[in-house]
Amino acid sequence: MEYATTVLTGFVALYIFMLAAFTGYEIIGRVPSILHTPLMSGSNFVHGIVVVGALWALLNASTTLEQAIGFFGVLLGAGNAAGGYVVTERMLEMFKPSDKNKG
Amino acid sequence: MDAALIIDAAYFAAAFLFIYGLKRMSSPVTARSGIVVAGWGMVVAVLASFLYTLDVNAAARPHLPTNITLAAIALAIGLGWAWWSGKRVAMTAMPQMVALYNGMGGGAAAAIAAIELLGHKTHGSVGLTLAVLGGLIGSVSLSGSLIAWAKLDGRIDRTLRLPGLQLINGAILLLTVAIGVFMVYRHGAVAMPLIALFFVLALVYGVMMTMPIGGADMPVVISLYNAFTGLAVGFEGYVLNNPALMIAGMVVGSAGTLLTLLMAKAMNRSVRNVLFSNFGAGGAEGTGAIQGTMKSVDAGDAAINMRYASKVIIAPGYGLAVAQAQHKLYEFVKLLQDAGVEVKFAIHPVAGRMPGHMNVLLAEAGVPYDIIYDMEDINNEFKEADVAVVIGANDTVNPAARTNKSSPIYGMPILNVDQAKQVYVIKRGQGKGYSGVENELFFRDNCSMVYGDAQKVMIAMIQAVKSLEGGGH
Numbered sequence: 001m002e003y004a005t006t007v008l009t010g011f012v013a014l015y016i017f018m019l020a021a022f023t024g025y026e027i028i029g030r031v032p033s034i035l036h037t038p039l040m041s042g043s044n045f046v047h048g049i050v051v052v053g054a055l056w057a058l059l060n061a062s063t064t065l066e067q068a069i070g071f072f073g074v075l076l077g078a079g080n081a082a083g084g085y086v087v088t089e090r091m092l093e094m095f096k097p098s099d100k101n102k103g
Numbered sequence: 104m105d106a107a108l109i110i111d112a113a114y115f116a117a118a119f120l121f122i123y124g125l126k127r128m129s130s131p132v133t134a135r136s137g138i139v140v141a142g143w144g145m146v147v148a149v150l151a152s153f154l155y156t157l158d159v160n161a162a163a164r165p166h167l168p169t170n171i172t173l174a175a176i177a178l179a180i181g182l183g184w185a186w187w188s189g190k191r192v193a194m195t196a197m198p199q200m201v202a203l204y205n206g207m208g209g210g211a212a213a214a215i216a217a218i219e220l221l222g223h224k225t226h227g228s229v230g231l232t233l234a235v236l237g238g239l240i241g242s243v244s245l246s247g248s249l250i251a252w253a254k255l256d257g258r259i260d261r262t263l264r265l266p267g268l269q270l271i272n273g274a275i276l277l278l279t280v281a282i283g284v285f286m287v288y289r290h291g292a293v294a295m296p297l298i299a300l301f302f303v304l305a306l307v308y309g310v311m312m313t314m315p316i317g318g319a320d321m322p323v324v325i326s327l328y329n330a331f332t333g334l335a336v337g338f339e340g341y342v343l344n345n346p347a348l349m350i351a352g353m354v355v356g357s358a359g360t361l362l363t364l365l366m367a368k369a370m371n372r373s374v375r376n377v378l379f380s381n382f383g384a385g386g387a388e389g390t391g392a393i394q395g396t397m398k399s400v401d402a403g404d405a406a407i408n409m410r411y412a413s414k415v416i417i418a419p420g421y422g423l424a425v426a427q428a429q430h431k432l433y434e435f436v437k438l439l440q441d442a443g444v445e446v447k448f449a450i451h452p453v454a455g456r457m458p459g460h461m462n463v464l465l466a467e468a469g470v471p472y473d474i475i476y477d478m479e480d481i482n483n484e485f486k487e488a489d490v491a492v493v494i495g496a497n498d499t500v501n502p503a504a505r506t507n508k509s510s511p512i513y514g515m516p517i518l519n520v521d522q523a524k525q526v527y528v529i530k531r532g533q534g535k536g537y538s539g540v541e542n543e544l545f546f547r548d549n550c551s552m553v554y555g556d557a558q559k560v561m562i563a564m565i566q567a568v569k570s571l572e573g574g575g576h
Contacts, residue, residue: 007344008341008344008346008349009229009344010229013341013349016346016349016350016353017337017349017353020337020349020350020352020353020354020357021353021354021356021357022357023122023354023357024125024333024353024354024355024356024357024358024359024361025357025358025361027122027125027126027129027354027358028129028358028361028362028365029361030129031129032130032131032477034131034450034459034462034472034475034477035128035129035130035131035134035459035462036362036365036366036457036458036459037197037198037201037455037457037458037459037460037462037463038128038134038138038459038463039125039128039129039358039362039459040201040325040326040329040359040362040457040459041197041201042124042125042128042137042138042141043125043329043333043354043355043358043359043362044201044204044205044208044329044332044355045138045141045142045145045204046121046124046125046141046333046351046354046355047205047208047329047332047333047336047351047352047355048145048204048208049117049121049145049148049336049347049348049351049352050208050211050212050215050332050335050336050339050348050352051149051178051181051211052148052149052152052345052347052348053211053212053215053336053339053340053343053345053348054211054214054215055149055152055153055155055174055178056152056155056343056345057214057215057218057219057343058170058173058174058177059155059156059159059163059167059170059171059174060155060159060160060163060170061163061166061170061218062160062162062163062166062222063222065221066218066221066222067166067169067170067173069214069217069218069221070170070173070174070214070218071173071174071176071177072177072210072214073177073210073211073214073215073218074173074174074177074178074181074211075177075178075180075181076181076207076208076210076211076214076245077181077207077208077211078177078178078180078181078182078185079181079182079184079185079204079207080185080204080205080207080208080211080332081145081149081182081185082181082182082185082186082189083185083186083188083189083200083203083204083207084185084201084204084205084208085138085141085142085145085189086185086186086189086190087189087192087197087200087201087204088128088138089135089138089139089142090189090190090194091194091197091463091466092128092134092135092137092138093135094463094466094467095131095134095135095462095466095472096466096469096471096472
C-alpha cells in the first residue's frame with residue numbers, strides 16, 4: 001500500500017474519522033424531512049466510492065480466488081455508485097418550486 | 104509528476120466534492136446540482152484509480168493484463184446494469200432499489216476485507232481489527248439489504264417467527280465475532296476455511312436479523328444498513344490506506360446513523376424496538392369499543408364542497424401512490440386553486456415508505472414543493488381548515504395515537520386532520536392500516552368516507568368541479 005504519498009495510521013486516521021463523522025452529522029442534522037429520501041439515496045451513492053478500493057484489490061490480485069472475489073467487489077461497487085447516482089438524480093430532478101412550474 | 108501524487112490529489116478532490124455535493128443536496132433549491140457535484144467526485148476518483156496499474160504488487164504483476172480485463176468487464180456490467188435498472192424503476196419502488204444498491208456497496212466492502220484476510224495482506228492489529236469489522240458489517244449489510252429489498256418488493260411475504268430466534272441470532276453473532284477476534288489474535292494467520300466460515304456466518308446473521316422485521320419498519324432498517332455500509336467502507340479505507348474511502352465512508356456512516364434515528368423518532372419507535380421486537384406484522388389488536396358510525400359520501404359532493412371552501416389541506420399516504428393517483432390529484436388541486444381555494448399538502452414524516460418518499464412522489468406529479476408542508480409546520484393550521492382530505496393514509500391520522508394508551512401506535516405524532524371542520528377520507532375499502540389498528544377518525548361526526556380507488560375518485564372529483572364551472576357560463 002505504498003501507492004499513495006499519504007500514510008494514514010494511528011491518530012491521524014482517528015482524527016480523520018472523527019472530523020468526517022461530525023461533518024456527516026452536521027450535513028444531515030439541518031435537512032428538511034422532505035429531502036430525507038433523496039439524501040439517503042445520495043449518501044448511498046457516496047459510499048459507492050468503495051468501487052475504488054475494490055479496483056485496487058482486484059488489480060493487485062495474484063490468485064484465482066482473489067481475482068474472483070475482486071471481480072465481484074468491483075461489480076458490486078460499480079452497481080452501488082451508478083445505481084445510487086441515477087436514482088438520486090431522478091428524484092432530485094423532480095423538485096421544483098411553484099414559479100418555475102407555472103412558467 | 105508521479106502517479107501517486109495524481110491519485111492523492113484526485114482523492115482529495117473527490118472527498119471535497121462529496122462533502123460539498125451532500126451539503127448542496129441538503130436544500131431543495133440546490134439539491135439537483137448537489138448530486139451532479141458528487142457525481143464528478145466519483146468520476147475523478149475512479150479515473151485516477153486506473154493509475155494503480157502503473158505500480159502493482161510484485162506478485163500481481165504477471166496477472167496484470169488479466170486483472171485489468173476483469174476490472175473493465177466488472178465495471179461495465181455493474182455500471183450498465185445499475186444505470187439501466189435505476190432509469191426504469193418506478194418512483195414507488197425507490198426504497199427497495201436504494202436497499203439493493205446499498206447492499207451491493209456492503210458486498211464490495213466485504214469483498215475487499217475477504218481479499219485482505221485471505222491473502223494475509225493486512226498487518227498490525229488495528230488494521231486487522233478494522234478489516235474484520237468492515238467485513239462483518241459489510242456482509243450483514245449485503246445480505247440484510249437483499250432481504251429488505253425482497254420484502255419491500257413483495258418477493259418474500261412471510262415474516263420469519265421462531266421461538267427463541269433472538270437467542271439463535273445472538274449465538275450466530277457471538278460465534279462470528281469470536282472468529283473475528285481469533286483472526287486478529289493470530290495476526291491473520293488462520294486457515295482459509297475459518298475465514299470463509301466467518302463471512303458465511305456474517306451473511307447468515309444479516310438474513311436472520313432482517314427476516315423477522317415487518318414491512319412497516321423496513322425503511323428504518325434500510326437506513327441503518329446504509330449507515331452500516333458507510334462504516335464498512337470507511338474501515339476498509341483505513342485498511343487500504345485510502346483517505347477517500349475513509350472520509351466518504353465515515354461521513355455516510357454518521358449521516359446514515361442520524362437519519363436512522365430521525366426516522367425511528369418520527370415513527371415513535373426506537374431502533375432497538377425495530378430490530379428486536381416484532382411490531383410490523385405482529386398481532387396488534389385494536390381494543391374495539393369505538394363510538395359512532397362510519398358515514399360515506401359521494402365523490403362529486405365532496406369535490407363541490409371543497410370547491411366552495413376557502414382552505415383545504417390534503418394529507419396523502421402511500422395508498423395514493425399505489426393507486427397512481429398523484430397526477431389526477433394535482434389536476435384536481437389546480438382546479439381548486441383556480442377557483443381561489445387555498446390548498447396545502449401536509450406530509451407526515453413516515454408518509455410513503457420512508458421519510459421524504461411522499462415528497463418525491465408528489466414532485467413526480469409536478470406538485471411544487473412550496474405548497475407541501477412538514478407535519479410540524481402545518482399541524483396548527485388544521486383547525487382553520489374547512490376541509491381536510493386524507494388519501495391513502497391511515498395510521499398517520501389516527502387520533503388513537505394521542506389518547507388511547509393501549510393502542511400500539513400510542514405516542515406516535517399524527518396529523519391533526521380531525522381538527523378540520525370537515526374530513527374526507529378517500530379509501531378503497533374498510534380495511535385497517537399497516538399497523539392493523541382500527542382508526543377512530545373514521546367514526547367521528549365530522550368525518551365522511553369516500554370509498555373507491557383513489558384514481559377513480561379523483562377523476563370523479565375533477566369531473567364534478569368541471570361540470571360546475573361549465574354550468575356557470
